[in-house]
């Protein structure tokens with residue numbers, strides 16, 4: 001039987017590395033392209049340690065069309081999973097051009113190469129950020145977009161729109177996965193999220209505070225209209241998320257797509273508040289977490305969680321790991337880091 005080849009851009013990053021592990025375990029041939037702008041080379045060795053298999057690795061920039069073209073000429077790629085992008089919402093407000101350049105030029109290059117090299121399709125990393133503060137909860141794929149507050153959010157909305165138009169006129173398929181809040185780490189604690197500097201996101205902030213690297217967690221507002229006044233999010237384990245990419249690849253390879261470009265919410269469907277995360281962290285790890293209530297963070301939505309029934313029905317994918325698994329694995333990963 002032919003071994004299908006999946007090219008993964010950003011494959012040494014947080015979500016990419018977990019997806020590469022699942023792809024290798026499932027028997028795919030994997031090519032990783034990463035410029036290490038937000039990842040470390042040692043993650044490649046860790047992937048090999050977990051899977052006992054070796055992906056082909058190119059340290060290249062996806063925005064470099066000539067370098068990428070060589071890779072596509074050398075290997076017959078069946079599907080591309082395109083993770084490579086910058087992802088800091090705050091930084092994108094300060095440096096919007098950098099975000100438009102990296103996130104959009106990389107996508108346009110990938111689309112050109114898919115077209116030129118008869119690749120079957122693309123899985124694109126979209127985000128719940130496209131919904132902003134959703135008008136309806138849970139958010140379904142039909143919930144309208146809100147005007148993006150950041151350049152980052154705008155690149156995800158534009159990315160989906162580009163895919164819709166390009167795929168309508170082309171012979172390949174695209175599947176955009178709208179991730180909700182990815183957290184957690186691999187059960188081996190060999191790969192996980194590697195935030196640079198002081199983290200912006202809740203989970204690494206929680207684990208670094210519990211570890212004593214940071215003095216205190218600030219809860220951004222407790223006067224929202226939610227059960228305990230703090231914001232609600234749909235946290236999803238990164239390994240469940242990785243598996244959603246395999247489901248999307250299978251759908252493309254098996255020619256099951258119903259339209260040229262499809263979108264799916266990828267979450268658990270369950271909303272959890274910030275205070276519930278703190279309580280669950282303390283109960284799961286036995287560590288008490290120093291925290292205070294602070295002001296609201298500008299731009300934060302009150303509550304965001306997903307209706308994932310479309311993914312369950314069409315991708316045959318459903319999240320299986322719970323909040324305890326997310327906390328345990330993030331904590332084990334934090335404890336494995338010696339800096």
Ligand code: NAD
Pocket residue numbers: 009010011012013014015016033034035036037038039060061062063082083084085086087102106125126127128179180181182
């Ligand atoms: P990450 O920063 O850990 O991974 C991205 C990887 O892409 C990094 O290894 C980085 O070095 C690489 N990269 C960036 N630009 C590149 C380029 N031009 N050429 C080659 N490599 C490049 O981020 P992540 O959390 O794994 O996110 C992966 C994708 O998922 C991104 O597109 C992100 O926008 C999207 N996403 C992330 C989240 C989240 O909360 N983590 C949520 C929704 C969507």
Ligand code: WQD
Pocket residue numbers: 087089126127128129180181182200201202203205217218219220221231232233274297300
């Ligand atoms: C979660 C909750 C905060 C830190 C971001 C991006 C989104 C997507 C996922 C890429 C919120 C609260 C946080 C802290 C806190 N990424 N919080 N104290 O903002 O839901 O989503 O990551 O696509 O686009 O915006 O995630 O982890 O930053 O925050 O109280 O120190 O935790 O207010 O309610 P967010 P987050």
